[in-house]
Amino acid sequence: MRYRRFGKTHLKLSVFSLGTMRCLASASMFEKTLLGAIEQGINHLETAHNYGQSEQYLGNILKKNLPIPREQLYITTKLPPTLDKEQMRCLLEQSLHKLQLDYIDCVAIHGINTWEHLAPFAAQTGGFLALKKAQEEGKICHIGFSTHGDLELILAAINTDLFEFVNLHYYYFFQRHQEAIALAAQKDMGIFIISPADKGGGLYNPPPTLSQLCQPFSPLELNYRFLLSDPRITTLSVGPSNPEELIEPLKVADQDYPLTEAEMAVMERLEAHLHQTLNTDLCRQCYQCLPCPEEINIPEVLRLRNLAVAYEMTDFGQYRYRMFKNAGHWFPGQKADSCTHCGQCLPRCPEQLNIPELLFDTHQRLNGPLRRRLWE
Structure with missing residues (x-):
């Protein structure tokens, strides 16, 4: 497993991060998957307020004897882009309670997808003030945002200079956000790529034509290498529903060198x-x-x-x-x-x-x- 600096947060994250949206079948499966990821070198765990019981499951595991100390694990949770300061404070307190933590390493605004979502944060009002106060109190270390929005919106959010990291879509088969990657890197933001296997093309189960064209590589491997070869990108999300689904992605976890001629x-x-x-x-x-x-x-x-x-x-x-x-x-x-x-x-x-x-x-x-x- 390779590790990279997460922009101005200075956190050293594994190049693969465990996304927990899909491993919610049961608490026991969640634990097996999470422990399997940690044992293979993943040190960044991503959850969200809206991911069912994910925060609760994760909090229960963090209280147990983990393979590594809590201080060597980095937790990101995501909160909705609420406009109300008190509501944001309550959402954060709920997440801290479920995670059973005194502080959260990274909090992302979950889905700055519209200009209405961005406005109160750009104006530094409402929910943003609640997060900044929590950061001053030591309850949050770093603030960022995730987005499914269009390029112009993402560039505007980055240009507010309020965020330390961004979670966004960018893959071999979707390179529309190249300019956002460049701008985020220029501003020394951590760059976290969302769902490269699923949203990147459903690459766990590629069609025969695509598989043939990608030989001697698999389409999944090629997409991961396209991303890992870019030193501006810190980490890629992997979202397994069980420990076995970690095997294929992590085969390339040490392959972060430039693209080969082949x-x-x-x-x-x-x-x-x-x-x-x-x-x-x-x-x-x-x-x-x-x-x-x-x-x-x-x-x-x-x-x-x-x-x-x-x-x-x-x-x-x-x-x-x-x-x-x-x-x-x-x-x-x-x-x-x-x-x-x-x-x-x-x-x-x-x-x-x-x-x-x-x-x-x-x-x-x-x-x-x-x-x-x-x-x-």
Whole structure:
């Protein structure tokens, strides 16, 4: 296991962090998974107020004889972006009580996903004041934020200079947030990548075409190496539901060197296949088609189409697409069948794509039963 400095927090975190959202089947399974992670060198544990009984389970384990002292474990919990100072104070006290801790190493605002979420923190009012007071009292060591928001919002949140770390989406198959990674690194913030196996492409169960294109590596391994090779990134979330699911990710826990020629050759092969397969239907993710009057997240819809057509990542595309209209600010946007063929996006597209036609095709490929976020 390698360890990296978590930006200006100066914490030395393992390059893989244990996310606890999925290991909630039982208290005993939670404990087995957590202890398995610690024994393999993971020293950063992430939970959240909204993750069911996760904080309670974790607190009970922290009171036992752990393989390493509590001082060598770093705990992050996440609290909702409440606007009210007293409510934020109460939420923090609840987390401290459940975790059975006198202090929490890192507290992240859980989901600065909209400008309304950011406003009171940027203005340093309400809930932010409660966190700063708790930090002064020694109940919190470091304050950061997680986000599922768009790039402009993330950049604005980073530019407030109020946060010491950020948890965000960034993967080989989703590099939209490159600018946010660069800005956070410039400001010496800790950078924590959320869910690289699941949100990064459903890479635990890759389709045959993608697996073949990635040979001699697995798609999961290649994505991890893409991230670990970037020295700006501190740590990656791994979210096992049992100890066995730690095995595959941690095979690369010591491989944080630059990309090899063989790895770069595979990535070039993936890029060439994407262009050859999509040809004139390839959405290059410039985002110039937005805003859409029907609130369709056109670039994300067409990104899912890109992956489904080029790499047969249809299961992943369906998983994500079905969350539209049902996940609120965590995954905003209407489904593609909301398109009215108004044509406003067409002159803005530098590739001259027939966007309404591609939206309809995506809906036909990926629509199905609605999906909710796991912890909801």
